[in-house]
Amino acid sequence: KHIRCIIKAVGNRKQYLQTGVVQSSSPPMPCVPEPPPKMYCGIVNQGNTCYLNSLLQMYFHLNAFRQAVYQMVTDGKEFAQCLPLSLQKLFYDLSHHSGPTTTPDITASLGFSSTQISAQQDIAEINDSVCQALEPLEEGAPPSPHKVSTLFLGQYRDSIRCAELQYSVTKEVDFRSVPLEIRHCQGVEGSLDAFVKEQTVEDVQIEHQGTTAKRDAVKTTTFTALPPVLLLHLKRFVYNTESKELEKVMDDYRFPLELDMGPYVSLNPDQTGQAPGPTYGSSAGAAPDPNPNPGA
Template sequence: MSRPNTRNKSKRPRADDCESPSAVFKKIHSTGAITKGDIKQLYMVWKPVCHGCHGNSKDSPNCFCGLIPAANGVRKSGLWQRTNEIIRALGPNPSTDLRDSTETPAGLTNLGATCYANSILQCLYMNTSFRLGIFSLEPDILKMHPVLDQLARLFAQLHSSKMAFIDSAPFIKTLELDNGVQQDSHEFLTLFLSLLEGSLSHSKVPGARTIVQHLFRGSVSHVTRCSSCGRDSEASSKMEDFYELELNIKGLNNLEQSLDDYLSTEALDGENQYFCESCQKRVDATRCIKLRSLPPVVNFQLKRYVFLPKV
């Protein structure tokens, strides 16, 4: 006598009006419309509330046994009931960390991919002259320029807060930066200083109005000298402002060598001969960069990437 099959007796039967997901998708594709019934079927909302099982039912949105097990269920503890245990395993909450004193530097929260901005903000804050210039801004100017207002608030927290790190979210939000996209620190500094220069120009405080130009702006000129008559070109006397010096580092061992390379003399000969206005002909010449004035703070941009043309 064969043994009766009882394997499927404990399984909960599906509702009579339930269709398979593939059938629902075919119907949606053919009709171009989605009904509430289709949504209930695809997400299996029609399934009854679970009253205790061995674990979360993967295909039931109404089973929460893995989070809060039923009193009559097999599982005795759920994920939510283990919250304290999980938190203890993670260690102390860093949001409650305090710094030893206001003399100890405070950190800035990394909101995902904002470390490039945080590093620039820390450098600017540690510049005493720049920090004092921001602190001296008039309240009316801060109200008119939200970026200046948030920068002043951030600097004030870095200066006097007892917390070990400061939340940079309000400042990042004001600049409308994408937390999930990594950017170049040099590019951020260039754009940020340009923004600050324009905003600070409305201030009536002398030390604040031109703080960016005073601290970071220098001037250079590109000098071309004729090897025949020894005269410089007219354009050689023209000075250009700079806020950073871009230095090559490939094949160079230190900053001094990079500066020597930046200021090195280039020979203009052969096909690259220079047309001298005094000699009225093409002649050999030299070209170099001359530093005309240096700011109190010089930003060096190290050119870590080299353009490689396609072969």
């Protein structure tokens, strides 16, 4: 058994080196404790901000997001007035502190009121707000493959068709997260099947030959561009029309280790020949080193 000790007296040190024994009359030798292993640390709830904490932990565990934030110029502003600076501080705390860190600077830089801090917010909307606040700051950053503006950004196409009136309209929609129904879907693939499934829409107002007519139409959705990191927003809360309240969906739900998006992607005309869609892991990415190097 190896014992790490500090022996203050020179004579005692000599005796120990010669015999391996220190007399009991010697002054006590303070033991040097082993440093605890670096562990990942949490974020304290500021009010009702558990949703925000989970989003911030996801950002931290995405190396590309961390690098993009580290490269942003902060111009010496106060933490509470500068979102990238407050994120840089948070990421440093998560990397180097052994205890939990806090988020007052984050919520202040996002302009949260005390009411917003005390109430649950929509996590997809907060993610949009963070990305929209950070994207303009990337214009002054050095060239880098790590860009918040492209990390989560994808696109899908909504199409509405009415065969009776030979009517068709298509709309390209940008997204940073995909809202998925989970009731009766059993898992991610089932939710994606429901997302792209053809739906009949009743009484659609259609401009036809100078007049407006109401007809049933068919609506389809398909992905046309996928982001490096695909965020799936599970709709755990639904509106109950009878009670007129939100209720939480408690259905069992499965997550695959890998998600093949090929069946849900339709390439744009200028993307002919490209791969039908990437395969995603079930998490945003592997957990980083507890002491991530900002320059890595």
